[in-house]
Amino acid sequence: MTNRSEITRLPERGSRHRETINQILDAAYLAHVGLCVDGQPFVIPMLFGRREDSLLLHGSSASRLLRDLGTGMPACVTVTLVDGLVLARSAFHHSMNYRSVVAFGNARVIEPPRAKIEALRTISEHMMPGRWADARGPNKRELSETTVLEMPIAEASAKARRGPPADDDSDLGWPVWAGVLPLATAALAPIPDPTLADGVAVPDYIDRYAAARPAAA
Amino acid sequence: MTNRSEITRLPERGSRHRETINQILDAAYLAHVGLCVDGQPFVIPMLFGRREDSLLLHGSSASRLLRDLGTGMPACVTVTLVDGLVLARSAFHHSMNYRSVVAFGNARVIEPPRAKIEALRTISEHMMPGRWADARGPNKRELSETTVLEMPIAEASAKARRGPPADDDSDLGWPVWAGVLPLATAALAPIPDPTLADGVAVPDYIDRYAAARPAAA
Numbered sequence: 001m002t003n004r005s006e007i008t009r010l011p012e013r014g015s016r017h018r019e020t021i022n023q024i025l026d027a028a029y030l031a032h033v034g035l036c037v038d039g040q041p042f043v044i045p046m047l048f049g050r051r052e053d054s055l056l057l058h059g060s061s062a063s064r065l066l067r068d069l070g071t072g073m074p075a076c077v078t079v080t081l082v083d084g085l086v087l088a089r090s091a092f093h094h095s096m097n098y099r100s101v102v103a104f105g106n107a108r109v110i111e112p113p114r115a116k117i118e119a120l121r122t123i124s125e126h127m128m129p130g131r132w133a134d135a136r137g138p139n140k141r142e143l144s145e146t147t148v149l150e151m152p153i154a155e156a157s158a159k160a161r162r163g164p165p166a167d168d169d170s171d172l173g174w175p176v177w178a179g180v181l182p183l184a185t186a187a188l189a190p191i192p193d194p195t196l197a198d199g200v201a202v203p204d205y206i207d208r209y210a211a212a213r214p215a216a217a
Numbered sequence: 218m219t220n221r222s223e224i225t226r227l228p229e230r231g232s233r234h235r236e237t238i239n240q241i242l243d244a245a246y247l248a249h250v251g252l253c254v255d256g257q258p259f260v261i262p263m264l265f266g267r268r269e270d271s272l273l274l275h276g277s278s279a280s281r282l283l284r285d286l287g288t289g290m291p292a293c294v295t296v297t298l299v300d301g302l303v304l305a306r307s308a309f310h311h312s313m314n315y316r317s318v319v320a321f322g323n324a325r326v327i328e329p330p331r332a333k334i335e336a337l338r339t340i341s342e343h344m345m346p347g348r349w350a351d352a353r354g355p356n357k358r359e360l361s362e363t364t365v366l367e368m369p370i371a372e373a374s375a376k377a378r379r380g381p382p383a384d385d386d387s388d389l390g391w392p393v394w395a396g397v398l399p400l401a402t403a404a405l406a407p408i409p410d411p412t413l414a415d416g417v418a419v420p421d422y423i424d425r426y427a428a429a430r431p432a433a434a
Contacts, residue, residue, distance in 0.1 A: 030313075032249035032295055034258035041251035043260050043295035045317050078249055078260035082402075087423070091341060091352040092359040096247075100262050124308060134393040135308040142309040164410045176351040177417045178410040185299075186403035186432055193381045193395040200394045206304070215403055215432060 018053075021158045024099045025050050025079055029127050033057065034076040035069055048077070049123035055103060056119045057149040066147045070109040075151055077103045084182040088165035089174035097180060099160040107151040113140075119148045130205025186215035235270075238375045241316045242267050242296055246344050250274065251293040252286055265294070266340035272320060273336045274366040283364045287326040292368055294320045301399040305382035306391035314397060316377040324368040330357075336365045347422025403432035 031048040034041055042065055049056040055077050059066045069075055084097040110116050117138060124132045138146065165178050187210035190202050248265040251258055259282055266273040272294050276283045286292055301314040327333050334355060341349045355363065382395050404427035407419050 030297065030299060032251075032260050032262075032297070034249075034251040034260035034293075036253035036256050036258045039253050039256075040291045040321070041253045041258055041260075041293040043249050043251035043293045043319065045249075045295060045297040045315065047313060074257045076251070076258040076260045078262065080247065080249070080262040082247060084408075085345060087345065087348060089353055090355075090359070091337060091349065092355050092363070094341060094344070094348070094352065096264060098262065102260065104257070120308060124311060127311070128302060128304065128398075131304060131311070132308065135311065136306055136388055136391050138307070138309050142307070146309070164408070164412075167410075167412075171353055172412050174353050175417075177407075177419050177423070178413055180408045180410075181345075181423060181427065182405040182408060183430070184403050184405060184432065186401050188399040188401060190394075191301075191381070191397045191399060193384075193397075195381075195384075195389050196395055200392070202394050206394070206398060210398065213400070215401065 017158070021101050021103075021156050022050065024081065024101045024158055024160075025055070026126070027099070028079040028081050030079070031055070031057070032078045032080075033069070034078070035065065035073055037068060047123060047127055048079075049119070049126035051119070051122050051150075053153050055105070055151045055153065056123050057107065057151065058120060058123055058146055061145050061147045063147065066149065069107045070147060070149055072106040072108055075105060075107050077105075077151060079103075082183050083162065084180045086161070086165050086180055087178055089167045089171040089176060089178050093166050093168075095161060095165070097162050097182075099158070101156055101158050103151075103153045103156040105151040105154040107149040110148045110150050113143055116143055116146070116148045119150065120146070128205065128209060130203065134203060185213050187213040188215050234375065238318050238320075238373050239267065241298065241318045241375055241377075242272070243343075244316070245296040245298050247296070248272070248274070249295045249297075250286070251295070252282065252290055254285060264340060264344055265296075266336070266343035268336070268339050268367075270370050272322070272368045272370065273340050274324065274368065275337060275340055275363055278362050278364045280364065283366065286324045287364060287366055289323040289325055292322060292324050294322075294368060296320075299400050300379065301397045303378070303382050303397055304395055306384045306388040306393060306395050310382050310384050312378060312382070314379050314399075316375070318373055318375050320368075320370045320373040322368040322371040324366040327365045327367050330360055333360055333363070333365045336367065337363070345422065345426060347420065347425075351420060402430055404430040405432050
């Protein structure tokens with residue numbers, strides 16, 4: 001994004017870099033998936049999961065882009081967590097605090113029903129730990145209408161910025177507030193489905209998820 | 218992302234579709250920018266701005282990808298706002314409430330210093346309205362170290378999902394809570410720069426920005 005970024009490249013197995021990358025991936029639930037069709041880039045938002053060194057993606061079997069991805073063409077999966085706006089004295093040093101991962105690889109379709117269900121479980125648990133056990137599992141028709149992809153990470157880099165603005169010394173006397181406005185994802189009160197029977201409690205795992213992302217009352 | 222999506226295509230000038238697209242773009246501050254280099258997709262997170270039917274991007278002049286983008290190769294700029302997790306009875310109908318825009322075009326470098334500064338102002342005001350007037354404007358060296366791009370939107374589509382889960386009727390008796398967990402971006406208390414002089418107040422526009430994104434105390 002700008003200067004003062006920290007880049008870690010080449011996630012060797014078991015290295016701290018790989019840990020950094022996995023921590024960012026595991027803290028996020030949204031990925032932006034890129035692919036090229038005849039030189040035209042497409043970038044699509046998708047939920048995702050991670051299993052060891054692979055990213056798991058899914059979507060409708062009717063999706064053209066998912067089919068293209070499944071052929072193994074080069075893919076790029078980018079995950080970004082925004083932690084704050086950096087408000088410097090100089091316009092030039094304005095920035096964002098963030099953590100991001102850019103991962104490259106070639107996806108393949110997961111075909112065997114059991115492996116497919118397992119991958120869907122991983123994606124679901126990545127989004128909301130604890131939910132899978134409560135949900136009605138996919139049936140044969142639903143499985144056939146869902147394409148599940150695995151992209152082994154061939155190469156990835158993590159990039160992050162944190163901390164205060166990086167103003168030049170000559171600007172420190174500039175007469176304006178400078179600092180960071182931290183941003184975070186907040187969960188609001190759960191909204192029950194209109195058809196939900198009375199008295200069905202919000203599960204603990206949703207309360208825990210929300211408690212970790214507090215919002216104003 | 219999944220079923221029940223609403224797609225609006227072909228943003229004709231002045232159409233409601235174009236309004237929908239602009240509303241989503243203007244509510245977001247983070248874009249994921251895709252381009253293809255020799256068939257390899259790259260997806261990079263960037264702050265952005267909008268001026269009429271163009272997206273404005275900027276970054277370090279040392280960035281290879283920004284230089285590539287500036288040659289006018291096909292680009293894809295995707296913006297996604299997540300509004301909630303959709304927790305259905307069936308695993309299959311789990312989803313996300315979101316609004317997203319996928320915009321295609323070819324970027325060009327903005328060279329004249331005055332136009333460049335004006336574009337940087339637009340990007341800054343997109344991130345934090347009111348800040349530009351307070352900040353020390355870019356000098357000649359900073360301008361030369363910054364590449365500013367304009368991408369006229371050649372084609373764009375908006376996609377959104379909102380509302381409750383879309384469970385099958387046969388699942389409505391499934392004995393588990395179902396509904397939506399709304400998510401939003403929250404601003405926490407501003408963190409002053411460690412070098413800030415005592416008594417410099419947080420500007421009104423930062424307070425307003427934070428007040429519109431309340432977080433728990």
